[in-house]
Amino acid sequence: MKFIRVNLTTKSIDTHDVPEEYAGLGGRALTSSLINNEVPATCDPLGSENKLVFAPGYLSGTPLVNTSRLSIGAKSPLTGGIKESNVGGTVAAALANLGITALIVEGQAAAGTYYFLKIDGGGEVSLLDAGQNKGMRTYALVEKLTEEFGDKNSITCIGPAGERHLTAASVQTTDLDGRPCRAAGRGGLGAVMGSKGLKALIVARSGKSADALADADAFKEAAKAYAKAVRADEFSGETLGEFGSAVLVEPINAAGAFPTRNAREGQFEDASKISGENMAKIIKARGGKTTHKGCAQCIIDCSNEYVDADGKYITSSLEYETIWSMGGMIGNGDLDAIARLDFLCDDIGLDTISTGVAIAVAMDAGYRKFGDGQAAIAMVEEVAAGTEMGKLIGNGPAAVGEHFKHDRVPVMKGQSMAAYDPRAIQGMAVTYATTPMGGDHTAGWVVDQNLEAFGGKLDRFSAEGQVEASRNTQIHMAAVDSVGICDFAQSGLAGPEGIATVYKMVSAKSGKPFGEEDWTALGIRTLKAERQFNRNAGFTSKDDRLPKMFYEEPLPPTNKVVIISDEQMDSTFDF
Amino acid sequence: MKYLSDYDHDQGLVLELPDHTDAAALIDYLGIPKSRVGMVSANGQQVKPDDILPENAIVKVFQPIFGG
16 A cells, blocks of 8 residues: 655655555545645646646455556646546556555656656666657557567556647556557646656556455455346446447437537437447458457456458557547548547547547538548647647647637537537536536436436436436546446446445455445545635636537437526535 | 347348337337337437337337446
8 A cells, every 4th residue: 555656856756655644545536635635726737736646446456357447637737627537458457466556746857858657566666768769659659668678567658649748638558458549538637747757657567465455255255246247237248348338329329419510410320330330340340359358357348459451450449439529520430530540549649539529620610521531530640740730639629619719619627528418418418517527428427317218217308307316426436436446347336236245345455344425425525625626726616517509509309408507507516 | 139049130130010010019029128128219219119110110229328
């Protein structure tokens, strides 16, 4: 249970026991508390006072499946508020297996200088000069680092976008195949990492000093029950493996909630060309992979390897959000172009969601035509080339919108919306507007609760019950992100029996009682810390709103607008 | 579609049904338990259990979803 603090101004490295005030915390609860406590809320996010915190979840490094989830926290240069960005792959398991509760990167290297931060199998930390690798794209970087340091490390890195401090820059991390294709995409944390002069973390995957469990037997019993539930659920047990998260394309499109051509419509006529079913068909026909394991200790295998018509690798893993942002949102029905765009974003180190929406705004402003996949590819290449347009795209849709003086920019707190239109699912309006994270779907995904077809009890066109649903889901997700369980493994904690299994595991690790109140308290304290930081950073209730377009433009084919009132939005955080 | 033997996902199924068959009746006909059905769409639009399926409709049956 160690904190490792690395100061890139002084080059000091300090390892110490987790301070009492952070005892029992992991993941997002830890990063948000720490950032709120230690980072001046009004600081320059690209300056030396910001901190970048890498924290595995509380249950990472335990026998529980689907727990290699890392939270990365900082002040976001995109939103100007607090950010937790979450990513899978192997890094969380690697850090947790070394007994590292948090890696805190402070200060700032001299402009233009870059370092690698290496942690070996014995937990020894060193800073290495990365100057020779400046400007490298992530795939080439990982290839070089693998040659130099072997293939038993987890590599977490930035590409040229992060080095240029672009606010849609991602942090990429390696999957089980060693490809830098898993992304902590949202919030521009790649720019923070670049501003600190940190090019990559290289963490040994061989650690054998995970935190001891107070009651290992009780833990394992609960973990077994959890895994059983994940396997037994049809969605996590079969569907996700076969079709990936892309399986969401057709149902969300059928519901008229698939934002198309910069959210001018909620249905895309070419949705079936870019659906999970069609993607799986193409992959299988060409000799790629579905039911692919991307993350350590995963039993869902939702990843895929997308290949071209000659069977050559294009990208991994092609996800719903990317298929939306580079597909429907830009009017593009060509899955090969989408796959190429996914690869480019991973390689250059860009959030695919923000980048697709940035392209959509540019197209909506008349810069290029909707549906022109090749133009989209060219725009993303410009980010790496460092052109003026590239800089705008790399800074996300708000920057593009400002440049073109365009009035249809779907961002909340500066961060773009995701693949669910709030006009067709009112509950998502509440989440997008109120989450301290900015336009973020995983922060409070209430889609199933809103779709009667998926067991939802809420009328998706009505305001009734939406605030409560979003609030409760935001609290719940903050807790999920703190224990480090994968979003898609939530089938294991569904229902009173499932969630009780999680309480048992937390208690079996900590040796202290843990129940429903503690779970709720964990989520609430995390959100409170985030809200406090944002208030101190200057956010007011005016920032918990959606852009005008959502209140004024009915979205075809269901033809509704957002009807959640300002008062309702402001009642979301009643704690 | 494990409730139907020999179902080929690429080909789908062509069914001839009586006029005014609604979505619920189709699900019954296919023998799929209601709990395994998330959503039904006809010609790309979500339909409710008592919606009549149009002539020559392309119908898709989705399992319950969870997501991100």
